[in-house]
Structures are given as C-alpha cells and as structure tokens.
Amino acid sequence: MTRIDRFIFMRLLLATLMVLGVLVFIFIVIDFSENSDTFSDRGAELSEIWSRYYLNYIPEMIRLVSPVAVFVAVLLVAGQMSERLELTAIKGAGVSFYRFMVPFLLFATMVTGVLSYLDGFVIPGANDERFEFERQYLARGSDRIDRSRLFRQENEHTMLTVNYFDSRSAMGYHVRIFRFENDRVAEIVDASRMEWQPETEEWRLIRLERRLFTDEGIVRTSSHQADTTLTVLPQDMARSTNDIYRLTYPEIIDYIRSLERSGVGGVALPKVQFFGKLFYPFGTIVITLVGLGISTSNRRKGGRGVLLGTGLIVIFFYLIIMKIIEPFGASGQLDPLWAAAAPHLLFLLISFFLIWRTPK
Template sequence: MKLIDKYILKRYLATFSVMLLLFIPIGIVIDVSEKVNRMIERKAPFNEIIIYYGDFVIYFANLLFPIFLFLSVIWFTSKLANNTEIIAILSSGISFKRFLRPFLLGATIICVFALLMGFFLVPKASKGFLDFRNAYLRSSSYKTMETTDIFRQIGDGEYIYISNYNLMSKTGFNFTYEKFKENVLIEKVTSNRIKYNEETKKYSLYNYIKRGVGKNNDVLEMVDKKMVDFNFEPEELTPVFYIAETMTIGELFKFINKEKKKGNTRINAYLVVLYKKFSLPISAFILTIIAVAVSSMKRRGGMGVNLAIGIVIAFTFIFFDKVFGTIAENSDFSPLLAVWIPNIFFGILAFYLLRNAKR
C-alpha cells in the first residue's frame, strides 16, 4: 500500500468515526429530553436506562450509518479538493480510477463491519432497545393491541383460525381448529372464546364443539368449557412485529421458514429485514463512489455546496429505502426487489457521476 493510499484510507475511517462520535451523543441528548418524563412516570430502573442507551447507540449507528458514511466522505474529499490536493494527485499521473482505490478499500472495511454487526450484534441491541421502549415508553393502548384474522398451520395437517386475538390477555374469539389426513378433514373444533392458562400451559375453550368426521357418521361433543393442550404457544399466534429485527442471521432464516409453513401473512415484513442485512452494507460502496464523484471537484461555493448536495442525496436514499420497504411489507410487491431498488437506482447514478468526474 502506497503512502497516498494510507493517507486517504486513514482520513476515510477517521472522519467516519468522528462523524459517528459527534452525532450519536446529540441523538442521545434529544432522546433523553423527550423521554425522561415518561421514564420517571414508569419508574424505569437506572441500570436498565444505561443498558437502553448502550443499545440505542448500536441501533441508531446501524440505522443511519449510510448517512454518516456519505457525509463523512463528502466532508474530507471536499477538503482535499479545496486544498487542491486532488489536483496535485491527478497531475502526478495517477488516474481517477487509481485515486478511487483507497476509498473502495475503506468501503470494503465498513461493509464487512456492517455485515457482522447486522448479523450478530445489532439484533441483540435491537431487542434490548425495543423491549425497553415497549415496557417503559409506549402508551398503554399500544400494549393492549389486538390482531385480527390469524391463520396458522401448527402441525402436519393441523390448522387454526382466530378472528380476534388480544396480545396482553392471551384471549381469542371465534376459534377454529381443523385436522386433515391425506387432504381429508377428520376432526374440527370450534369455540366462541379461547384463553391461554399460564399455570397449566393449556387452553380454555368456551362453548366447545368438537366434530369427529367419520365415513358413515360423525361424532359430536359439546360442552360449555374444556381445557385442551394444543401444539402451539400464544407467542406463535402473533409474533411481535419487530421480532425479525431481534434475531441473528441464523435464527432469522429458521424463523422465516417456520412462519412460511404456518402461512403467516406478515412474512414480507420479515423478508425485508432479512434482505436489508445484505443490501445496506453494499450501499457503502455506492454512496462512497457518489460522494467522491460529487465532492472531488473544487466548486465556487466551497464545501458548503458539496455538503448540501450530499445531504439531499443521502436523505433521498433513505427515503427510497423506507418507502419501498413499507410497500413490500404491506403488499404483494417483491421484498427482494423493494430492498434492492435504492441500491440499483443509486448504483446507476454512481456510474453516471463517476464517468463525468473522470472527465
């Protein structure tokens, strides 16, 4: 590695680190000012608050690292351009492509680091961060949220349906259980209300009706209340909407395969989380190329113009990422395509800007 490569790579990583260290404390201060009253009201333990802000740092550093990376590259590349260092480098016979090499090396280091963080560390931090918010910062109405029209496959040929389910009381209404053998219905259970019992680990079914389907006649059983041991946990009925964010890469693959078999209607939301673990780190390369192409030219307005352009591009990238992710979560739009559209669009932009920068 030549001296110029070490110089640029050192500036790349140092500026990115400083950018994180500058903005994250600001985020913590803003969060504390907004949430301190609720923390006091809910009597959040001090040690849990400290752990929460440790998780907060990791969670938001991962969430906003494309913006921090982009702005940091814009910042120090603009300084190089304003000091005519880039002109001197290119005038010495180094091509723009060769000048770009240490930037791409820095992007590779950030990409690998972001991948490992997203696979293993960020899920644990997300769990602590989101659990704390739900326990001490969310409104009580959020905690009693109900879900509707739940379909699940709970075993081989076994299916259940619940029209309404309350997360807190673990109570459901209009419950139906069906068992099939070789695609033929052999048993059906219906109940007006189903409630999970924490002590017995069984379900109480009210207005219980069981129909055993036979070749010649059916067997009917009707009681006001009956305790039944089903092969599913209450948490499996309505996985918390953010559960995918709290899983390591191996756990997430297993969870998605399991939920596909159960017919979970929120499967696209989990796939978006999975695909973003790969697409977000790759954006480090695209945003680095755009940042260098935009800021390597010395402009009349100086660094301020480059930063303004950089902020617009960075927030447009985040906007695309959020919009297409939300579309995929709430429609039949391909989650894989939705997650990669920002990278594809800005990849084309990076190629165009790089061609002009070389000229």
C-alpha cells in the first residue's frame, strides 16, 4: 500500500468506528428508554440487564449497522477528497480512478470478512442468551412456526406424530410412531410422552404401548420406558422464526438438512434467512461502490449535508427492497437464494452505472 492508500484506509477506519459507536450508543439509549419500565416491573437487575442483554445485543447491533457506518464513512472521506480537489490532484498525478478505489474496496472487504465471522460463529451464541433474557423479562417469546400436532418423517418407512412439544424442556406429549413395510402399517408405538436425553442424544419414550401387525394378528406389548434412536432432533420439533439466528453456519446447514429429511413444510423461510445472513456482509462491498459513485460523480451544491442525505436515501431503499423481496422467498414464490441475492445484485448494477458516470 502506498502512503495515500494508508491515509485513506485509516480515515475510513476512524470514520467507521466513530459512526458505529454513535449508532450503537443511540440504539442502546433508545432501547433502554423503551424497556426500562418493563425491566423494573419484572425485577431485572441493572448488572443483569447489561451483562445478559446489552453485551449480547451489541454484536448484533454491530452486524446490523456496520454497512451503514461504512457507507457514511465512504461518503465522508471520498466526498471530502472530491470537494477539496484532492481526487483531482491524485488523477493529475497519473493515478486512475479505479486505482483510487482500491483502498476503499480493501477496507470494505476487511469489514465483510469480520462481519461474516461474527455472524457465523460469534453472534449466534450471544443471540441465544439475549433471546432467553427477552423471553424472561420482556415477554418476547420467539415466534413459533409449529408446536402442536406435529408430523415428522423419520425416514421413508417411519413417521412420527406429536400432539404437543415443549421446546424449553425438550419434551413431547401424546406421541405416536408409525412404521411402514410393503405399503402397509407394520407397527404402531404410542407413548404418553418422549423426553430428550442430552447425555446419549436419544429420545426416551415414557409409558409406551407397542402394536405389531402380523399375518396372525396384532401383538401388543407395553413398558414403562424405552430409549429409541430416532434421528429427529429437538430443534426439528419446535421451530421458531429465530432458530437461524441462534446457530452457526455449520449448524444451520445441518438444521436445514434435518428439516428437509423430516418432511416438514415451510423450509423456505430458514433458507431465506440463512442466505440473507450469508449475503448481508457482502452488502458492505456493494454499498461502498455505491458510495464511491455518489460522492465522486460530480461536485454538488449544498455540500456535505446534501451528500449524506442522498446517501441515506439510497441505503434506506436498499434495506426496504431487501425486506420487500424476502417474504416472496419465504413463501416459495421465489427461489430462496435469489430472494436473498436479488437486492445486492440490483444495487451492484446501480453501483457500476454510477461509477461508469464518474469522470475518470
């Protein structure tokens, strides 16, 4: 990196950290002012609010506002260099505009890598603790997709039905297991409940009755309890809209495969959420290109205020389009991958157009 590259990189870093700190601080102040009465009414201590809630919320806040912070930093740094004719001097020294973009893209790539790592391996654990705090003190239970009258396909020969499943205790009630053989029911197992055993990673059936259908008739047996090796996991039973945000990338892949194997519906939603998590950090690179195109295309009247206003309008529409398209992927009208990628591809094309119009 040249001296100019290091100068631009450090200015971007400082501006991003400043904007990020301000946004996170404002977010915490607003959230606390809205929830302080609820915290007090439910008996949450200040130390617990900070350690369990806000310390675990800050990584998610950083993930959400980092692209905005980088975008504002790019507008400030590139816009200021354009206004002060520093960009003109750099071009006059024989440096092309594309070479001028390099430190900006390097910085955006670094932020993208950090966000991807945080989102994939750090934030899920923090989110899990935060969701439990919200359920306990803010009454924000995660939105359950299903919790009663569950049907899960264990494999092509076995089907499981559960009348009600309690996710907190990992316990299902009124369980029935069907085993098929040659297109007919070969066995039915009824149990009053089933309990997940984390030590052995198996389900324990309590007060079960087994009916085996043979050519001679029905053979009935009963027992107080028995362990079974069902491949259905607790997270496959009581699903919620927050599941994806509690899991690391490898765990999400296993989770989606497990749902598909179990034969449940609504798998498009977690797929859209997963692809959205994957693409969101890369939006930092896209928004950096958009910021460069806006701030260097020409010198605007109104100064920095007009520049920031234009940039905030652009990123507002960026986020709105992401939210508009996501439900189409969740409902299956669009492929989940394309639903998550489309807003980023659209604004990538817009950034190419803006940079193409920039005087070289």
